Amino acid sequence: MAALLVLLVVAIVAAWGWHRYAAFSRGPLATVAPHSRVTVAPGDSFRGMLARMRGQGVSQGSDLEWLLLGRQLDAAGKLKVGEYALEPDDSPRELLLRMRNGKTIQYRFTIVEGWNIRQLRAAINRASPLKHLSAEMDDAALMTALGHAGEHPEGRFLPETYLYTSSDSDLDVLKRAHAAMQKALAAAWKARQPGLPLVNADEALVLASIIEKETGLASERPAIAGVFVRRLEQGMKLQTDPTVIYGIGSGYDGNIRRRDLVTDTPYNTYTRFGLPPTPIAMPGVDALQAAVRPQPGKALYFVAVGDGSGRHVFSDSLSAHNTAVSTYLRTRRQTLQQAGGAAAPQLDAAPAEGAQDADADSDKPADGSEPGR
Incomplete structure (x- = not known):
């Protein structure tokens, strides 16, 4: 009888213990x-x-x-x-x-379409809780640390959102972004349209970066790519402001002046033919695809509509482009007047190929004067 009582007590204690343990665990x-x-x-x-x-x-x-x-x-x-x-x-x-x-906390780091390498590096240096191993490296040392010694970093990191953990470093994130760009660029180049005036995938990347900076509208990128491809085919200068801005570098104050258009740099597509030597920004997948599959047509110029929509007017001839520029000026003037009566910018139409603006040394802003507007 005593033994049964002991067993009963043990069973009760065990049941109570198991119930408590189950309640704890869940x-x-x-x-x-x-x-x-x-x-x-x-x-x-x-x-x-x-x-x-x-x-x-x-x-x-x-x-x-x-x-x-x-x-x-x-x-x-x-x-x-x-x-x-x-x-x-x-x-x-x-x-x-x-x-x-291993389901650790995941953090997000986003590379924005159109960022240049300076913007990317500044952003990743602020990212937390990444381990910052590259902050003191120059661009050349960074690319060596990533396993791509001698490669220019501009345009080499795909705009996307990347997940990381507290044990990751900035180099880990950049390696993934670099690999993602290599994959996206290879896929775009493989699917390229025949007969493009581009020697290799690197040139497609350069063109894509210019397209990326010219418009935020994905629907317009193939048309803008078409303009640049036709200008390359016809031996025309690209004459696109974003390349000039990139060549100015940290000295850019928000305005392009006529003197900037005639000041030669490796990136000034007003003074030099062909593509600049490197990309000027990080292009997204849409821009990559537009660069290798441009929209067919005859347009050689474009200018912003100027109504805030981000849309452009495309023209087949310089005279038609000049008319579109005049319309842009009127629209901008009206917009500025409605906003408070500020004077509208005095903009020039794009000069014919090989011509120089008579007022090229002026400090007057020259925005809107090139085909890439």
Whole structure:
């Protein structure tokens, strides 16, 4: 009889213990503050990780219950290094499964279409909690660290959103962005239209970067690509402002002046024929595809409509383009007057090929005067 009583007591205690353990393993971590985090560091023991969680306010369960749960889930000794979210509605079971499976907190870093390398590097230097290994490197050292020594960094990183964890470095993110651009560029070049005046994929990347800077409208990119491709085919200068701006560099103050159009730099497509030596920005996939599959047609010029829509008017001849520029000026003048009576800019029509503007040394803004407007 006594033995039966002992067995009954043991069974009751075991049932109570199991019920308590089950409630612990599936109950919420209610004492944790929202958006808390815990890190599993290299070499951490299960007990060390648990001690850090206690420091974050985890009071649920005894250490023994946590150890039993870790063994039950095959998590003890198999926790993945990284940073994990601790939320009040998490259960110990859910948390340990995340740690065993390495489902760490993911952060986002977005490369914006049209950024240049200076903008990209400034942005990634601000990204947190990345490990910043490249901040003191110049561009050449950066490309060497990425495994592409001697390559110019401009245009080589695909605009996209990249996920990273607290254990990643800026070089890890940039390597992924570089690989993504290589893949996208190779795919675009493989699908290119026959007969393009482009020698290789690198030239397609340069052209795509110019297209990217000329318009934010994906629907217009093939048409703009068509203008530039036809100008290349006919031996015309591209005469596009974004390349001039890139050549000015950090000295650009927001206005292109006529003197800028005649000041020669490797990137000035008013003074030089063909494409500039490198990309001028990071082009997106739409711009890459437009560069290799331009829209057919006869247009050799374009100018902004000027109504804030971002749309352009395309022209087959210089005279038609000059008319479109005049319309643009009237629209801009009306817009500025309605906004407060400011004087409208005095803009010039694009000169005929080989001609020089008689007022080329003036500091007067020359925006809108080129075919890439």
